[in-house]
Each structure stands twice: as structure tokens, then as C-alpha cells.
Amino acid sequence: MQNRFFDQVLDAFEGFVDDAHGALHASAHGRGLKVWFDTTDGRSVKEHYEAQLIRVDGGVSCEIGFHAEHRDPSRNEAVLAALLTEEASWRQRLGTQAEAGPFIGMHEWTRISEVWDPPEPDDPEAPMEVAARLADYVDAIEPVRRSFKMR
DSSP: OOTHHHHHHHHHHHHHSOGGGOSEEEEEETTEEEEEEOOSSSOTTTEEEEEEEEEETTEEEEEEEEEEOOSSHHHHHHHHHHHHHTHHHHHHHHGGGOEEEEETTEEEEEEEEEEEOOOOTTOTTHHHHHHHHHHHHHHHHHHHHHHHHHO
């Protein structure tokens, strides 16, 4: 996959995502895109959204969604548990494709994400499709995640 693919995803993502979530930060690289928003408690980098290429069953797939990657696994479990208490609200937007549970290949982390076939690098629509779905995750989960910080 070209290094430029996830730069294109970021360009498209900025147009899709609701701007009410705060200051957007992003890191694009050859195998993925990571986005997070400013928070006052430092959780934003450890709790973030990604579109990335991963290895699954010996092949490459594209994972899109939310991750909690704190060093303390119990904190990741707590984040996921809190989000699951409001599952009805985010599930309306994300549908049944979104899976909640341990991160793929790293059970200390948690996720709400889905796995796609890898995008075709020559498909001009692929960056837009990945960006739109990543924006769905942000717009569905970020308001719920932020509401728990206020409680």
C-alpha cells in the first residue's frame, strides 16, 4: 500500500468528521492513520481512533474504529465497559459491523472496531470510504466517551 493512501484518508476524514469534538490531532503513516482530540486529562492519545492495516490469519486486513491503549489493562476494560453502557446510542450509527472487545492480537488493549478487506491502492474511492467510516466511529463514540469524563 502506498504511503500516500493514509494521507489521502486523513484529507478526506477532515471533511467528514463533525468539528464539535475539539482540536483534531492526527498521525498518518504507511500502514495507518491515528486521530485523537484534545482533552484536559491526557486520555486522548491513549483513547483514539484508527484506520490501519493489520495482520489477521496470515493475511492483511484494514481495521477501522476506536481503541483504548492504556498501559494498565484494567483501565482499558473500564473504558470499554463505560462505552458499552451506552451501546444503544453508538450502535445506531455503527450497526452490527462494530465489534467490541479485546484488541486484535493485543489482549491488554480494547476496541470497538470492524475489519475490512484491505483497500485497493488504485481505487480512487477507497480513501473516501475508509475516511467516512472512521468519521462514523468518531461521531458515534466521541460524544459518549466525553460524557463519561464529565460524570
